[in-house]
Amino acid sequence: MEKRQVRNNIRKLRFHHNEMTQEQLAVKVGVTRQTIIAIESAKYSPSLELAFRIALVFGVPLGEVFSYDAEDDPA
Amino acid sequence: MSYQEKNITVSLVTHLLIVGYYLVNLFQMHQAGGLVSTRVFSLWVIVIAAAIIINIIGSILTNILLSIVHAIKTGTEQEERFIEDERDKLIGLKGIRASYITFSVGVLLAMLTFVFGQPPLVMFSLIIFFSIAAEIIGDISQLYFYRRGF
Numbered sequence: 001m002e003k004r005q006v007r008n009n010i011r012k013l014r015f016h017h018n019e020m021t022q023e024q025l026a027v028k029v030g031v032t033r034q035t036i037i038a039i040e041s042a043k044y045s046p047s048l049e050l051a052f053r054i055a056l057v058f059g060v061p062l063g064e065v066f067s068y069d070a071e072d073d074p075a
Numbered sequence: 076m077s078y079q080e081k082n083i084t085v086s087l088v089t090h091l092l093i094v095g096y097y098l099v100n101l102f103q104m105h106q107a108g109g110l111v112s113t114r115v116f117s118l119w120v121i122v123i124a125a126a127i128i129i130n131i132i133g134s135i136l137t138n139i140l141l142s143i144v145h146a147i148k149t150g151t152e153q154e155e156r157f158i159e160d161e162r163d164k165l166i167g168l169k170g171i172r173a174s175y176i177t178f179s180v181g182v183l184l185a186m187l188t189f190v191f192g193q194p195p196l197v198m199f200s201l202i203i204f205f206s207i208a209a210e211i212i213g214d215i216s217q218l219y220f221y222r223r224g225f
Binding site: 030031032033034035037038041043044046047050 | 077078079158160161162163221223224
């Protein structure tokens with residue numbers, strides 16, 4: 001199974017929300033800026049709760065923020 | 076470098092200094108004709124107390140210094156967000172796991188010296204050494220995860 005299959009559109013969504021900075025997003029969802037950087041670069045997959053909080057900030061469904069690439073998933 | 080990384084770096088430097096002091100003293104004792112129980116016991120007390128006290132003081136000083144630097148940088152008295160989120164907790168747990176593995180292997184190695192006929196002082200000295208070494212490995216692994224991104 002390939003790693004890092006959870007992809008995201010956070011950078012694009014930030015841009016479309018008045019060019020929101022990573023720090024601003026981090027404050028809104030209650031994490032550090034480093035965590036937002038790690039999520040954006042797909043190095044860290046957030047918990048379901050944090051994923052929902054990020055989607056709530058942008059006012060879009062979860063599926064518009066995160067997507068799952070099931071290409072190499074044996075299941 | 077994030078707040079957590081700075082804290083871990085301070086902890087790492089502290090542990091390295093303590094383990095250095097411990098090894099130098101053990102080596103000097105060995106050079107002077109072997110381990111003397113009274114001197115070894117007092118060394119253990121010093122090292123364990125130092126590991127606890129210096130870590131606490133180091134952590135407090137780091138917090139104060141970081142707050143001062145933040146206030147100077149921003150020019151306000153607004154507190155910096157020293158928060159620990161889910162990723163920090165996960166990295167912390169991975170660090171603890173690395174520490175436990177190191178300490179477990181260390182204890183086994185220390186017990187082996189007893190099996191091979193070394194005095195108990197050697198075994199306990201090695202256990203103390205591996206307890207600090209485990210902390211060092213834990214700190215290094217946490218820094219590694221922070222630098223890698225996760």
